[in-house]
Amino acid sequence: MELLAIGHRVVHGGADRKTPAKVDAPLLAALEALAPFAPLHQPHNLAGIRAAMAAFPGVPQVACFDTAFHRDQPFVRDTYALPRAFHDEGVRRYGFHGLSYAFIAGELARTAPKLAEGRVVVAHLGSGASMCAISGGRSVASTMGFSALDGLPMGTRSGQIDPGVLLYLMQQKNMSATEISDLLYKKSGLLGLSGLSNDMRRLEAAGTPEAAAAIDHFVYRCQREIGSLAAAMAGIDALVFTGGIGENARQVRLAICDRLAWMGIEVDPARNAANERLISPDGARTQVLVIPTNEELVIARAAAAIARRDR
Structure with a gap:
């Protein structure tokens, strides 16, 4: 059986990531920078990615973001009533799950x-x-x-x-x-x-x-x-x-x-x-x-789609 890709749940994808993404060094660094935004989850999510990269070199790693589903919100729903500069720096509503x-x-x-x-x-x-x-x-x-x-x-x-x-x-x-x-x-x-x-x-x-x-x-x-x-x-x-x-x-x-x-x-x-x-x-x-949820199926489908795209 051929391993085509490995999918990962990543709690925080930041303000601009709306779709799953193939993990590379720049993306991994960007996700690490978001760890203070989700300290209970993000470090463990990234540790899993690193472990999979070490165990399966050459196999695409695909990050699926818990924040992505909410990323089309307009400013009025996305912001807090703080000076605008904080929103620009990333202090905003992201939404999870x-x-x-x-x-x-x-x-x-x-x-x-x-x-x-x-x-x-x-x-x-x-x-x-x-x-x-x-x-x-x-x-x-x-x-x-x-x-x-x-x-x-x-x-x-x-x-x-x-x-x-x-x-x-x-x-x-x-x-x-x-x-x-x-x-x-x-x-x-x-x-x-x-x-x-x-x-x-x-x-x-x-x-x-x-x-x-x-x-x-x-x-x-x-x-x-x-x-x-x-x-x-x-x-x-x-x-x-x-x-x-x-x-x-x-x-x-x-x-x-x-x-x-x-x-x-x-x-x-x-x-x-x-x-x-x-x-x-x-x-x-x-x-x-x-309705029972199935986050793993969402991740598997995303990983398979990116693997097919890149073949």
Whole structure:
């Protein structure tokens, strides 16, 4: 069996990379420069590329970027309300989990083309969690911004937080940048709220008030973000759950949808319990679906396409 190419997930591709790319020395150096933007992921992604280059010399290495799916945003959606120079230097909203969103968009186009042309909120819920508003197959808005810390609370990451809290931690608690980074990336989210675990399954089984509060906060933040993303598209035609929590945590899905009936979002309890693909009732104004993601397939297809192109 001939090895044609090796594909890699790279969390951060920067502001201009919209498509997968064959890895060479200049690209590798550019991706290394982005490591401060994604310190939890980028160094490990690049270490994998280097290991593959050493083990399989001469085999094309293809980088697939989690930021690429979101790179067509206009300035008003891409920027923060900081002096323009910061945006020009790369301090902007990037969005992540793009490989997952690309798969879901493609799967909808393949299986439900009319729905794919509409307004869809995709909830990629797992240890890392985000949501994306997709209209006509293209990203309109995402809960993650400059970093993979933003947006929803996650397994160990805080999600959205008032910048004033960080100033307080520095000025009043004398915490260093390293200590704050460790707090936000590794000690917050579901783990920090529950004091028990970052695993939704353990929290659901725990039965403690702290675990229940952590789940309730996660559900509340999901509900708020779904409303925000629907507003960015001026409506919603479908909600898609994916990722480890989205695909498997039936009670969490039910709780998220519980207060969204005003958006036409309803869940059929039997379909949800059976983990069916369509979990909304027949005739519901907004379809609710569960679609397993497959980022690896997106990467494999991209690597194969570049290998064929360069033969």
